[in-house]
Amino acid sequence: MRNEERRERLKAALLDAAERTIAESGLPALKARDLAKDVGCALGAIYTVFPDLDALILAVNLRTLALFDRAITAVRIAPEPEGAATPAERDAAVETLVRLAVAYLHFAAANPARWRALFQHRVTHALPDWYLVEQVRLFRYIEAPLRVLRPDLGERERALLARSLFSATHGLVSLGLDEKLMVLSEPVLRGQIEIVVGALGRGLAEG
Amino acid sequence: MRNEERRERLKAALLDAAERTIAESGLPALKARDLAKDVGCALGAIYTVFPDLDALILAVNLRTLALFDRAITAVRIAPEPEGAATPAERDAAVETLVRLAVAYLHFAAANPARWRALFQHRVTHALPDWYLVEQVRLFRYIEAPLRVLRPDLGERERALLARSLFSATHGLVSLGLDEKLMVLSEPVLRGQIEIVVGALGRGLAEG
DNA sequence: ATGCGATCGTGAACAACGTTCACGCAATCG
DNA sequence: CGATTGCGTGAACGTTGTTCACGATCGCAT
Secondary structure, three states: OHHHHHHHHHHHHHHHHHHHHHHHHOHHHOOHHHHHHHHOOOHHHHHHHOOOHHHHHHHHHHHHHHHHHHHHHOOOOOOOOOOOOOHHHHHHHHHHHHHHHHHHHHHHHHOHHHHHHHHHOOOOOOOOHHHHHHHHHHHHHHHHHHHHHOOOOOHHHHHHHHHHHHHHHHHHHHHHHOOOOOOOOHHHHHHHHHHHHHHHHHHHHHO | OHHHHHHHHHHHHHHHHHHHHHHHHOHHHOOHHHHHHHHOOOHHHHHHHOOOHHHHHHHHHHHHHHHHHHHHHOOOOOOOOOOOOOHHHHHHHHHHHHHHHHHHHHHHHHOHHHHHHHHHOOOOOOOOHHHHHHHHHHHHHHHHHHHHHOOOOOHHHHHHHHHHHHHHHHHHHHHHHOOOOOOOOHHHHHHHHHHHHHHHHHHHHHO
8 A cells, every 4th residue: 555655654744843842942832733734734634643632742752752762772871780889889779869860851851842741741541551551661670779778678669669760760750841930050950969869779678 | 008908908819719728639620710809809900900810810919928937937947056066966866857857748648739839830920039948947947957077168168058958859749759650658758758868967967 | 448336535514612892781970 | 961981891803622524545345
């Protein structure tokens, strides 16, 4: 079918245009009519490849998650010690946590609009499975250092704690960059993350 | 002027109706036409007492902040030791931090829609001064225990750290209650807060 | 090659939204 | 009592996202 190919082309063009608009002007600037004009298709054509704009935004957000995945895999991870961890190895695990958090900050600061779209987008329908899968996948990076700091925790407790560490870091970055509270410069914010996540890691290890 | 009184009555009625709608159905359910119908005034009348709906929402949010202020002042605060703190006094300060964080969670869980409105509302204009003042005031509660845990910090550094602790806690609560990630029950979330904020407090004290 | 049916993009139209503004009513003053 | 002033009114406007009857375009059989 030649038609399938055209559909795929249109879908890709819409994704590109939507991503560009979001990255340049933020999620609220994404308008169906502008989008159609950008890719040179009719207004209704959008709805032949996506059920609604929500689905399109979700697809863009998936791209953002993939981008972030590449950023996070570039973080240097301390090797997991075998058996009980030495104090130095625990320090290394804490440092890994801090590096992961700083990488999160760096990504958010480098892609502010794209990153905001991840959270600004309020979903009405249930989220698709692949979206949740991607989220869980990202939490795994946090679990490795946690295994060193808290070898006593079970799989489930560790996953929960990893989620909580992410949430705390997200809070720091989110409110730090957001204009609702006072905006902090990236270096200042980085310092706060190092202090807070560092203290958090050390506190977890001894508790 | 009898007219001034009528204006004030209308303003109060609009605030009440808007607050009720937000509390019951969330910020997105707030519609100008419904609001006018609720208070029995014309559509345009709203704009004779508020410049736009944003201002109305902001006024509702101020009420929410006042509510929260009452909740947070009910938290038991460990007395500030004079001179250097003993280990027991440090523990008490950490516990105070945990209690403050749990109070935040409790408020958010008890008033989910009102609390969400505080952050869902994206502001286009600059925020009014009284709004920022109220925020800073709330951060002060966190600074007292921090003074015990980190007497070495200057006023400015402590204020910044207090803000960061709030941000981290907010992240925990926000993502914990939000349906975008998996929703956690309040007891589970409370446990996570106790673990994370507790570790954070202990880590800060030794660092 | 030609006609016919199916298929799919089109963009005018719809509903709902926040916001505005010319009108008309009512109260006040000369 | 009539003129004037002030103010609430709600129809109307400009934007939204989404839909759907229409018409063009393509594939296939004749």
